[in-house]
Amino acid sequence: MNTLKLHPLSSFLPVETLDHIFRNLSREELCPVLLLNSFFHDAASRVLYRCIAELTAKQVIILVRTLSKSDIYPPLVRELIIGLEETRVTGNFFRLLHRALQRLNAVTSLTIEFSHFDNTRELTWIFDGCVFSLKSFTTSIRSDLSLANFLGMQPDITELCLRGFQSGQPFTLPTSALPKLKSFRAVHSGPCLLTEIIRGRPIEGVSLSLYGGDTFQSLDTLLLSTSTIRRLTIMSFDTDKPNILLPEVAARLPELEALHIVVLMAQYTLDVLREASPLLSRFRALRYLTFMAPGAPASVDEERSIAAQWHESCPTLKTIILPRGMVWFQREGKWTSWNDTEHPPILL
Template sequence: MTSPLPNEMLAAVFQTLQPDVLAQVVRVSRRFHAVAERILYTNILIGESVPRTAPIPRKTVTFCETVLTYPHLSDGVKKVAVRWLTDSGPRGPYTEHIEPVLQILNRALRTLHHIESLELALGMSGGSISSRGILSHCSFPSLRLFALSGVGRGNLPAKAHPNPTPPIEWFLSATPSIQHLRLADCYEVLELAPTDMPHLCTFRGSAPTAASVLPGRPVQLLSLVGHEFVTERDLESIARASVRIRWLDLSSMSVTPLLLRDISRHLFGVETLKVKLALRHTLHHAMSGISLLVGLTSVLGAFPALAQLDLSPTTLDSVSTSNTADERTLCASWAGGCPTLRHIIFPSGTEWRRRDDARWVPAAQ
């Protein structure tokens, strides 16, 4: 099959197609194959179940073998995201099958010199695999986003897995281009040099790890994971980022109003706050439903720059749909305590915005 269209125009068309469609396009003709395969391998997204009964991640192996067999594909790879969904329980039965896969994954990653985004969620927390075996001898001068989880202890208690997560500092130090770092299940303190990751602007991870990463770095967006208790010492360290934190995401941990007040004393420059509140244990036991949220007025007033509040991750019993009157009342109450507030998303998902005349209206209006 021939086409009168130049390759540049074909590429522009193919870039609008979904990966499953592109996989069909590469079979149409040699010319289509040559153009489409480079686009197909620009963004590699692999998600696969790896049960004990079939402990080899076949899709990952296929990708690695392909880029090793056809080296010309490596130059075009910009993003790789690998997620394994493994069975819970002991990791021993996986080890003999996973180790060879990690070796070929390492060989494949070594060829990706132009990669900009690497996300590895390997689902092997509690096992013996380490980041060094996966990333050794890799050089990623253009890497902007790096995410790693499912390696080492993860969020397992120390008594269940006494060995700490293997160090990752050596890789972070060797990759100064990183701007976005996500270590979702790392609870260790990282030993970084002051000159490491000078361009880091977003971080996702536990409070202890954040406290060791943020000081001196220009992080403006922070997403915390883990337990609802954050020490004063960690908050003090987090506040020593070289710029003020403007976006704070607490949707992956249960947050009490007391913790919010503690946070406000250190991160008083927050403009956007996304939070999953744990209200039942902290506000009046006789209150129910959306009325629980009334007690937030004084807490929100402690954030002098807060403009947007997103409570959509919060679950409230008996609140499945929005109550317009109650939500409008809360908007007015919160704005009274926090005059900078302009945009609110309730647990119901309803969005409200403050107009120039100070009236609150649903965002759809």
């Protein structure tokens, strides 16, 4: 019987132990390990390629070129983040990226973001011929029919983030698409796109942007989920009083547990915050509330008073973040903030 010859280290250093050690090294510390010997190379490669993120544009190009030519490294990739928002790339790069993506048969989490200039092109073709099955997908590629068709071929996605602009083409999803979708985030989204994504799917968490004129229609789409939405984040570009959102959200999602509102165009005042207090009584299970808006900052004591009033109207509230950015929570019957304690609460 032939005896398998292994590197001496393998006789007393289990691969699991080596993997644990390498996972605590930075990318810069891990790269030299690849050159030590074949045993270390194999173990370090599994860790280095498992999750690929935070690369410079130059590193992205080197990585994509490596993945497009190698048969060894692509099967190791589970999570890949390519962020080229500040870089304009050439057609040759897109073709190289296409070949690399075709080799990633085991990736489950994919983030691909390009510059505004590049996103004006039709880029969904870079996914043609890919065999991976994603669970999480984030992209800045424009939301058009080609992207909808790609999503229709990814039945295992549970987390989806569309950061691209809507095109003039219809964005139409088959009713059978995205059957497992639980979380959806959209940056440039109107009621039509929201309807296509949310309708008939078990979504429990949504992040969306609201624009003047479409606010109520966009909020109406939240009723189309087959599950109860528990978490909602709103980025509002509307110029109406910011507290107008609270009763509109409560009327549609009274079982909401976490609500985060960031208002960019409308100014808040202390009176606006006080007027919001009785509106919160419509929420039956709200535990986490963030309300950020531009305006003259209130004092710490004034925010403390607002937090107490909001909790009185909505007793289920556990954590509140107001425009100063301070996190308020109740301890020993009093509302306090991180500045008052060394042991802040665990947020959702």
